[in-house]
Each structure stands twice: as structure tokens, then as C-alpha cells.
Amino acid sequence: MATAGLGLQPLPTPQQVTQAVQQGRVDPFSDPRPPAPKPSPAATAAMANGVTAPASGIAPRTPGAPGVPARPAEPAVPALQLSGVIQSGGRPEAIVVLGSQSDSLRIGQSGSPSTPLLPPGWSVESININACSLVLKKGSRVQHYDCASS
Secondary structure, eight states, X not given: OXXXXXXXXXXXXXXXXXXXXXXXXOOTTSOOSOOOOOOOHHHHHHHHTTOOOOTTSSOOOOTXXXXXXXOOOOOSSOOOEEEEXXXXXXXXXXXXXXXXXXEEEETTOBSBTXXXXXXXXXXXXXXXXXXXXXXXXXXXXXXXXXXTTO
């Protein structure tokens, strides 16, 4: 062929291209977790004899029991720092800081995706501009924040 003398390489054939590409795709809806372990032969024999055991063949573990980590407790109160209060549009706002994030909170706001600095269930009960204070509430629990103590 004349292309060999020019230093050119021939293009791959359609069959070579098809063979080089993996067919199909990963199912985006498949379960990403590895499959559960199969029961041991002893567990299978016990179930056949009428003894009930978990499907995994492993006894259930109780959180807080020796060797089993306890479930993390819900934070007692939001770890906010009150850096100041302002009045905007005739409404008081509290400027709060949590770690590297800051935001303003208004009376009546509750913890939600739109107010990420408030944990779910907590809401802004009151803001006192003169005293530079903020009160959050969750059910019967109340938490006070002052600018001086932040």
C-alpha cells in the first residue's frame, strides 16, 4: 500500500473499534452496596431444624453493648455564636456563626435546608436588639445566646 511509504498508519477497522469498546453501561439504579453475606452452613442447618436466625447468619448487635458503638446523640443545643443583631426592614435579625459559616436569622425561622445553621426542630423564638440576644426553642427546650458571651 502507498501509505506505508509515507509513514502513515491505516485507520482501525469498524470491527477493531467495536472490540475495543466495552459493551453496555453501569446501571445507575443498581444498588451500590455489596451483596449481603450468605448464611453460614451452621446457620442454614439451624434454620432447617426450626431455629430462627437472622438471614445473614450473624446475631443482631445492640447499640451501646460491649464492642458495639452507640448511636451518636443529638446535639443538646446548636453550637452557634451570636455575633450581632440588626434591624432590617423593621424586623430584627440575628447574625450567627457556626464554624466557617455565617447567616442571619429572623423570628419564626426553623431548621430546614433554607436555614442550614439551625438543626431540624429548632426555631427562632425571639431576638432582642437592645440586649443583643437571641432565643432558640425546640419543643419545651429553650436556648439563650448573648453577644457578650459569644
